[in-house]
Amino acid sequence: MNSWRIFVLGGWxxxxxLFSWLSPWILVPTFIIEPVFQVxxxxxxxxxxxxxxxxxxxxxxxxxxxxxxxxxxxxxTIGGERNSQTLSLLLVSPARRIPLFVGRAMPVILNGxxxxxxxxxxxxxVLRVDLPRSSxxxxxxVVAVCAFSCTGLGLMTAGIAMRVRETAxxxxxxxxxxxxxxxxxxxxxxxPGWMATTxxxxxxxxxxxxxxxxxxxxxxxAVAGAVGTELLVGACYLVGGLVLLAFFEAESRRSATLExx
Amino acid sequence: xxxxxxxxxxxxxxxRTGIRxxxxxxxxxxxxxxxxxxxxxLFGLLGPNGAGKTTTIKMLITLLLPTGGSARVLGHDVxxxxxxxxRRVGYVFGGDRGLYERLSALDNLRYFSELYGVPAREQxxxxxxxxxxxxxxxxxxxxxxxxSRGMRQRLHIARGLLHRPDVLFxxxxxxxxxxxxxxxxxxxVATLVQQGTTVLLTTHYMFExxxxxxxxxxxxxxxxxxxGTPAELKRGVVDGRVVEVEVYGAxxxxxxxxxxxxxxxxxxxxxxxxxxxxxxxxxxxxxVTSAVLACLSGVRLGRVATREPTLEDAYVELLSAP
Amino acid sequence: xxxLRLLRVGWWLQLKIRGRSTFDGLLGILYPxxxxxxxxxxxxxxxxxxxxxxxxxxASVMGVWSSTATSASSVLQGERRQGTLELLVAAPSSxxxxxxxxxxxxxxxxxxxxxxxxxxxxxxxxxxxxxxxxLAFGAAVLVTVLAVSLMGFLLAVTAVRYRYSxxxxxxxxxxxxxxxxxxxxxxxxPAWVRPISWLLPPTWGVSAIRAAALGGSPWGDVxxxxxxxxxxxxIGTALSGRLIDSARARATLALS
Numbered sequence: 007m008n009s010w011r012i013f014v015l016g017g018w019x020x021x022x023x024l025f026s027w028l029s030p031w032i033l034v035p036t037f038i039i040e041p042v043f044q045v046x047x048x049x050x051x052x053x054x055x056x057x058x059x060x061x062x063x064x065x066x067x068x069x070x071x072x073x074x075x076x077x078x079x080x081x082x083t084i085g086g087e088r089n090s091q092t093l094s095l096l097l098v099s100p101a102r103r104i105p106l107f108v109g110r111a112m113p114v115i116l117n118g119x120x121x122x123x124x125x126x127x128x129x130x131x132v133l134r135v136d137l138p139r140s141s142x143x144x145x146x147x148v149v150a151v152c153a154f155s156c157t158g159l160g161l162m163t164a165g166i167a168m169r170v171r172e173t174a175x176x177x178x179x180x181x182x183x184x185x186x187x188x189x190x191x192x193x194x195x196x197x198p199g200w201m202a203t204t205x206x207x208x209x210x211x212x213x214x215x216x217x218x219x220x221x222x223x224x225x226x227x228a229v230a231g232a233v234g235t236e237l238l239v240g241a242c243y244l245v246g247g248l249v250l251l252a253f254f255e256a257e258s259r260r261s262a263t264l265e266x267x
Numbered sequence: 268x269x270x271x272x273x274x275x276x277x278x279x280x281x282x283r284t285g286i287r288x289x290x291x292x293x294x295x296x297x298x299x300x301x302x303x304x305x306x307x308x309l310f311g312l313l314g315p316n317g318a319g320k321t322t323t324i325k326m327l328i329t330l331l332l333p334t335g336g337s338a339r340v341l342g343h344d345v346x347x348x349x350x351x352x353x354r355r356v357g358y359v360f361g362g363d364r365g366l367y368e369r370l371s372a373l374d375n376l377r378y379f380s381e382l383y384g385v386p387a388r389e390q391x392x393x394x395x396x397x398x399x400x401x402x403x404x405x406x407x408x409x410x411x412x413x414x415s416r417g418m419r420q421r422l423h424i425a426r427g428l429l430h431r432p433d434v435l436f437x438x439x440x441x442x443x444x445x446x447x448x449x450x451x452x453x454x455x456v457a458t459l460v461q462q463g464t465t466v467l468l469t470t471h472y473m474f475e476x477x478x479x480x481x482x483x484x485x486x487x488x489x490x491x492x493x494x495g496t497p498a499e500l501k502r503g504v505v506d507g508r509v510v511e512v513e514v515y516g517a518x519x520x521x522x523x524x525x526x527x528x529x530x531x532x533x534x535x536x537x538x539x540x541x542x543x544x545x546x547x548x549x550x551x552x553x554x555v556t557s558a559v560l561a562c563l564s565g566v567r568l569g570r571v572a573t574r575e576p577t578l579e580d581a582y583v584e585l586l587s588a589p
Numbered sequence: 590x591x592x593l594r595l596l597r598v599g600w601w602l603q604l605k606i607r608g609r610s611t612f613d614g615l616l617g618i619l620y621p622x623x624x625x626x627x628x629x630x631x632x633x634x635x636x637x638x639x640x641x642x643x644x645x646x647x648a649s650v651m652g653v654w655s656s657t658a659t660s661a662s663s664v665l666q667g668e669r670r671q672g673t674l675e676l677l678v679a680a681p682s683s684x685x686x687x688x689x690x691x692x693x694x695x696x697x698x699x700x701x702x703x704x705x706x707x708x709x710x711x712x713x714x715x716x717x718x719x720x721x722x723x724l725a726f727g728a729a730v731l732v733t734v735l736a737v738s739l740m741g742f743l744l745a746v747t748a749v750r751y752r753y754s755x756x757x758x759x760x761x762x763x764x765x766x767x768x769x770x771x772x773x774x775x776x777x778x779p780a781w782v783r784p785i786s787w788l789l790p791p792t793w794g795v796s797a798i799r800a801a802a803l804g805g806s807p808w809g810d811v812x813x814x815x816x817x818x819x820x821x822x823x824i825g826t827a828l829s830g831r832l833i834d835s836a837r838a839r840a841t842l843a844l845s
Binding site for chain 2: 598606671673840
């Protein structure tokens with residue numbers, strides 16, 4: 007099988023196997039109701055505290071929520087494979103690792119992207135936020151980059167999950183960390199120094215900042231730097247994740263720690 | 268009055284065959300069966316997997332609503348008087364599930380005794396008594412998640428007996444249990460029956476039904492194909508002969524001619540290591556051996572033997588009858 | 590009374606079961622803390638210090654609802670997977686009396702989060718959290734926990750028909766925080782939302798808890814909380830009877 011086929015077919019099949027939902031009963035609550043309410047919740051809190059604008063909370067939470075599919079789908083791919091005991095079959099297959107795992111990442115990125123866009127649209131309607139028309143296309147690009155970088159983090163989480171058994175718990179914790187450190191609801195300037203610095207090393211931080219500037223009327227040129235940083239951060243996590251997976255796979259062959267049985 | 272009365276009991280399901288709605292077909296798990304169980308009897312429901320045994324038991328313990336026919340347990344209708352039935356029956360099933368893994372055996376029993384209405388002041392004594400009966404005394408404070416399959420089965424039995432049921436329903440209780448454990452289990456069941464409990468047991472192990480049961484009903488594909496005491500069932504085939512031929516090679520083409528030999532009741536092929544075993548069951552007076560060998564002339568043969576039929580043969584014959 | 594004993598024994602043993610997974614327990618405390626932390630940072634930027642204290646009290650109750658909502662909808666699925674659902678139905682006890690202890694245990698686990706959030710606010714954010722009327726506070730918390738467990742009972746019973754019931758429960762987590770005025774006063778919500786808030790027990794529960802902590806009379810709200818919760822219990826009981834009958838007809842009590 008050539009790399010491209012592994013990439014596309016493998017990715018799509020595993021995704022469908024995991025989320026065998028043709029059902030709106032999962033799609034609607036998880037990917038529409040929850041993110042929109044997260045936006046509404048924090049927007050209300052902000053308003054009640056007299057802090058921030060509706061746009062601020064809309065963008066922050068809509069982008070951050072992409073982490074739900076990006077983290078869970080990615081670690082579930084690995085965790086799910088282990089649970090259904092297909093991971094060992096996968097790892098002993100002669101397929102090349104990079105297209106294999108990156109192929110599994112593609113539907114996840116698309117999912118994350120979709121969730122953010124839908125949340126932005128619905129949230130803007132409910133909160134009566136007007137995003138300038140000129141910002142729409144650049145925003146779409148920024149959201150795509152954020153989905154990519156978050157998926158990179160997801161792959162890294164999946165790598166760690168190969169050793170730690172509780173993958174869902176890990177993903178939940180990372181979700182919480184992103185919520186606090188990435189300037190989602192609190193601008194980095196209002197956070198203690200060490201938290202703001204940490205945030206700079208995480209995905210989403212630069213992307214959210216760029217998106218907010220675009221919403222405020224900035225041009226593409228002004229935010230291109232931040233977007234580039236976001237892309238770079240994501241790529242680093244992606245590579246880190248692949249390295250971790252390769253490392254744990256090699257290690258498990260030596261010491262049977264993948265708990266494949 | 269019979270303790271269990273089943274009349275024309277039916278249960279069918281709609282099984283989905285595709286993703287879209289509307290592509291459903293009706294599966295008849297139980298097709299109008301009738302039988303009675305007397306007080307103090309050990310009644311066996313014997314049949315292969317998928318025959319409808321578990322479905323029947325579940326209807327009798329009120330977990331499933333029949334789609335036709337009726338059943339009464341201890342005089343109470345299983346549909347209309349479900350709570351009365353539940354008070355006086357116990358349900359024990361095989362397998363790993365059905366217990367709270369993170370709790371100890373003792374806590375599991377405490378919980379279920381509360382659920383099944385064992386009076387508070389009796390609980391401690393009753394639990395101790397049952398732990399003794401099933402041989403788990405001393406291990407009751409360990410968490411169930413560390414229990415072996417045999418221990419879980421024993422705990423299931425203790426659980427089923429907490430409220431001193433008049434009727435005990437055992438669904439394939441010796442599945443996955445080692446022979447020693449299974450023997451102990453059978454001994455426990457025999458003791459219970461001696462003490463007056465009525466037991467309905469489902470199993471696909473013929474020797475188990477033969478050894479334990481006062482009466483057996485053989486169920487296949489949702490219908491009862493025969494019933495009676497083990498002796499009566501065996502009598503149906505004991506006057507007969509079984510010819511077993513070990514063959515190396517394909518015998519599919521020989522099956523029809525074999526069945527056509529006068530005096531042959533049934534022909535079955537079983538795997539036996541590298542070879543296959545052709546088992547021909549015939550009438551008592553029919554001399555079929557040479558005819559059988561003639562049909563198999565093109566195939567390489569191994570051992571040829573003739574023997575008396577067993578309950579297993581009765582069972583196979585009942586199941587293969589059209 | 591036999592029923593009370595059944596509730597108590599059931600609650601205690603279910604608490605034992607849920608308390609034994611340390612990782613789950615940790616997440617049950619951590620997750621609401623992530624939200625509480627964010628909320629504290631938001632309020633700290635504002636100009637009103639009393640709002641921050643009110644936020645701390647409101648945020649502490651978030652965990653009680655979270656631990657119940659996210660797990661309650663999959664309670665029956667969990668019992669089915671363990672093979673114990675059939676045993677519960679086959680028992681001669683009333684089915685609601687078997688399920689309510691489970692959701693009560695879930696809500697009780699949320700108390701850890703309540704304490705953790707108050708301590709977190711006090712020691713990490715230096716929020717001057719105080720409890721003016723400890724007895725009333727305790728009563729208000731107890732009634733709220735009970736009310737949340739009864740809502741969880743209704744959720745458990747209604748969600749079981751849906752194959753992806755867990756998704757429904759999680760979807761209710763944030764909406765209740767918002768609509769029941771955990772942090773945002775009801776007056777800040779659109780007028781049409783308020784009747785919905787009034788019908789939800791946590792609205793009165795949180796109001797009572799806040800009054801008992803920061804000054805005011807909680808007893809009216811405690812009563813309303815109990816009354817609305819009782820309605821949920823009645824609806825849940827009625828539905829559970831129909832649910833079990835339907836499951837018996839459609840053979841969905843067991844996995845196979």
